[in-house]
Amino acid sequence: MTVLAPLHFADPREAAALAAFLGRLVHYDRAAAVRLQAGGGALAVFGRPPSFEVLAIRTARLVDAVDLDVTVSAGELLEGIEESAGKAVVPESVTGPPWAGVLPPRAGWQPVAGLPDAAQMRGAVAAAVAEFRSRDEALPEERRTRAERDRLGRDIWSRTLGTTGLPLRAVHAAQSLGFLPPGQEDAPVALFASGPWLRLRTPYGSIALRTAPMSLISVTPG
16 A cells, blocks of 8 residues: 655645535535546645536645556545644545546636626526426426426526537536535636536636547546
């Protein structure tokens, strides 16, 4: 077993923010895995919350220029974070899920126009949630099945924001993971594209997703 040196964050608040992110991932999936990539004094943590079909990315600044690329248990990494000390113990690596080998590109991102502000995006999510509940309640008893509710969800959350091509499920994921927190309606948000990828960036994290099927793509080890 390879024992990795602890990660030391440039600010203890970044350790707390990462712990909050991991806690939300584990809430959706107790067996969640995350891929860690570190280099040049920065850490990127990639996770894939179930149902949203997106990648969630949380970054943090490190004291040391550590080189790291490993997939680990999100729960074990969460347990290894010492918020007051601003450090984290990296657990033993695990076999990565398929998504961990298909990450967004690091470069080539271009701005996409037409993205609503944070307040408008939160409003769009609230309206979608209300619509889902209303349509779900209107279903006759014989159609109250998981398959029917999944169909409703796909119909609502696959809608895109204006002309951006960004599906509502990406915004829903951002809000659910704490990237669009309440009371921060003026927070700067931006949308970028690189090849088949879209990336919604906020001050608290990013949501990335492919807009094309995952075929004929290169896979890197996780």
